[in-house]
Amino acid sequence: MKRLTLKAEILNRCLKLIEEVYDESMYGDNDIYRIKDLIHSVDSKQWKSKQWLVDEFYKLYNHSDGSFYIGGGWYGLLSYLIRNAWPNESLNITSGDIDPRCEEFGWKLYHSSDINFITEDMVSRDLREYSAIISTSCEHIEPQILEKFIKSKRKDAWIVLQNNNYYELDEHINCYPNATSFANWVEPLLKERIYFIGTLKLGDFDRFMVIGK
Amino acid sequence: MNVIFVKWGTKYSSEDVNALYNNLIEYNSTYSYHCYTDNPTNLNKNINVIDIPPYPILKKWWNKLIMFASTFPLKGKCMFFDIDTEIIKDPFKILEEVDFNKLTILNTPWKNDPIYDRVTNYDVRIASGVITWTAGNHIQMWDNFIINKDYFLRKYKGIDRYIVHENYEYETFPDTYIQSFKYQKEIDYEPAIITYEEVDFESRNIK
Numbered sequence: 001m002k003r004l005t006l007k008a009e010i011l012n013r014c015l016k017l018i019e020e021v022y023d024e025s026m027y028g029d030n031d032i033y034r035i036k037d038l039i040h041s042v043d044s045k046q047w048k049s050k051q052w053l054v055d056e057f058y059k060l061y062n063h064s065d066g067s068f069y070i071g072g073g074w075y076g077l078l079s080y081l082i083r084n085a086w087p088n089e090s091l092n093i094t095s096g097d098i099d100p101r102c103e104e105f106g107w108k109l110y111h112s113s114d115i116n117f118i119t120e121d122m123v124s125r126d127l128r129e130y131s132a133i134i135s136t137s138c139e140h141i142e143p144q145i146l147e148k149f150i151k152s153k154r155k156d157a158w159i160v161l162q163n164n165n166y167y168e169l170d171e172h173i174n175c176y177p178n179a180t181s182f183a184n185w186v187e188p189l190l191k192e193r194i195y196f197i198g199t200l201k202l203g204d205f206d207r208f209m210v211i212g213k
Numbered sequence: 214m215n216v217i218f219v220k221w222g223t224k225y226s227s228e229d230v231n232a233l234y235n236n237l238i239e240y241n242s243t244y245s246y247h248c249y250t251d252n253p254t255n256l257n258k259n260i261n262v263i264d265i266p267p268y269p270i271l272k273k274w275w276n277k278l279i280m281f282a283s284t285f286p287l288k289g290k291c292m293f294f295d296i297d298t299e300i301i302k303d304p305f306k307i308l309e310e311v312d313f314n315k316l317t318i319l320n321t322p323w324k325n326d327p328i329y330d331r332v333t334n335y336d337v338r339i340a341s342g343v344i345t346w347t348a349g350n351h352i353q354m355w356d357n358f359i360i361n362k363d364y365f366l367r368k369y370k371g372i373d374r375y376i377v378h379e380n381y382e383y384e385t386f387p388d389t390y391i392q393s394f395k396y397q398k399e400i401d402y403e404p405a406i407i408t409y410e411e412v413d414f415e416s417r418n419i420k
Binding site for chain 1: 275360
């Protein structure tokens with residue numbers, strides 16, 4: 001019940017933001033595609049995929065504090081769901097995205113969730129300070145960049161990655177056919193091992209998740 | 214003058230590129246012909262290969278955009294042709310009218326439906342089947358794209374829409390330069406080229 005109430009609050013904020021984008025298109029920057037992008041960022045598949053990550057990672061992480069970095073965090077839904085699972089202020093959440101509007105919209109959508117939104121390339125930051133680095137956008141990220149991201153983490157830090165087999169989109173440049181093939185790519189880059197491999201059926205495509213150290 | 218083709222993936226073959234090259238050299242064999250590709254196998258030896266690098270990864274027509282990057286290894290005047298282009302008469306005669314200081318691109322007069330003018334519709338009335346420009350003159354088109362590549366890939370269905378809606382300046386070739394195989398079944402002029410716009414191209418006997 002609490003989850004439903006929180007979801008309604010976020011969706012309401014999203015509606016207000018959509019109105020802002022529309023108004024801006026009338027008098028300022030005309031970028032009404034943002035409306036679709038915002039809607040996609042909180043649609044049911046996004047919500048389901050990211051809640052799946054939080055639920056599975058919560059079982060493995062087993063701490064109430066630490067510092068999470070989300071690379072390619074988009075408008076921040078994952079960070080928000082992480083904060084709901086780890087309400088303790090001693091867990092720091094940073095959401096980085098190279099698109100500057102993600103930082104702006106992230107603050108507007110999730111301003112009460114103690115999330116640090118920043119505009120940056122996900123491999124430009126020193127990732128050694130984080131206890132977990134996470135990206136649910138692996139299908140959008142060049143393998144070389146993703147490899148650097150994984151290798152930049154601290155030895156004992158968690159890595160949580162999602163990918164999919166939705167090859168049809170132009171922006172999906174790094175898909176895998178199934179979870180095993182994605183895990184086989186990730187595993188040699190890890191300091192320890194993979195702790196979780198899973199598949200979430202989402203209708204017209206599957207989402208895969210790999211969690212390791 | 215550089216004449217450039219872009220071949221990515223398997224939709225078009227080296228034989229398709231060679232056929233277009235053979236048609237074009239009938240009109241000018243002194244130009245430098247280049248193919249920007251991820252697979253140069255079986256390309257005509259007289260076509261200079263420019264390899265698509267492993268990074269950044271781009272799909273389909275998005276690979277055309279890197280022709281405008283400062284790192285693209287060509288200098289001087291450039292003319293690009295889509296591979297699914299049929300040459301009817303001298304396609305280079307038009308160059309007498311082209312201002313190479315500007316980007317010149319195909320007009321699409323067959324797109325006369327008012328839907329193209331809707332604010333919510335990112336479709337446009339140009340086509341990048343043929344482009345002329347001077348190398349290095351439009352690097353901002355690539356530089357701005359690569360900064361926020363993923364968003365532009367989501368927002369636009371191709372580089373034509375990116376060029377128009379990101380407000381880059383362009384000129385257009387005369388309407389009589391082109392015939393659309395798909396949309397202009399009957400015309401009252403002889404075009405220099407027919408553009409297939411990725412439809413029915415495979416059924417055409419070009420070999």
